[in-house]
Amino acid sequence: MKRLLRCLVLVALAAGLAACGPPRKSVFPPTLSVQQLQVLPNGLWRLTLRIQNNSYGEMDFKSLDGQLQVAALIPVRLHATFERDIPAFAGDTLPLDVLPTPEMAKALAAVEAKGSAGSLAYRISGRTSAKPEQEKQPRDFDFNGHDWLSPVPGIAHTFR
Structure with a gap:
């Protein structure tokens, strides 16, 4: 009887240890924002996305x-393919050139004419593909943010 009880305890311990693995780390959607916008001489906007x-x-x-x-x-389309390994709770930047519409360029020029008193609202939205640390395949994460651009x-010709 004691031998059977010992075997059952050992089997239960082995099963309990087998169930223990590395703890899963929580995954949350990333945040994207415009860190800087620079108007290039050819009219393109160089965005530095964070x-x-x-x-x-x-x-x-x-x-x-x-x-x-x-x-x-x-709105104008944002599209990029890149490789960025970003540690937990950290950020990185991505340069991206976009061609603004004439109306967007006029609105930004009007804000620039006001100097540091001017600001212009923006909204950035879409989807980014990323592979979390403990997963084998990348997955898509939606992002949606808004803020203000000021000279x-x-x-x-630079805004943040």
Whole structure:
């Protein structure tokens, strides 16, 4: 009887240890925002997008597909394929050139004419593909953010 009880205890302990594995790290959608916008001489806008990993583990970012809307104007498409390994709770930047609509360029020029007192609302939304640390395949995460762009004092054609 004692021998049977010992065997059952050992089997239960082995099963309990087998169920124990590395703890799963929580995964949360990233946050994307415009860190800087620079108007290039050819009229293109060079966006510096900030990707903030809000998860408890590293994420390998692969691509993004979305749109940038300035004020209430027609949005422009954002698309990029890239490789960024971003640690937990850290951020990284991604340069991206976009061709604004003429209305968007006029709105930004009007804000620049006001100097540091001017600001322009923007909205960025879409989907990014990333592979969380403990997963084998990348998956898509939606993002949606909004903020204001203001001219940077002393740096022409640059907004933050």
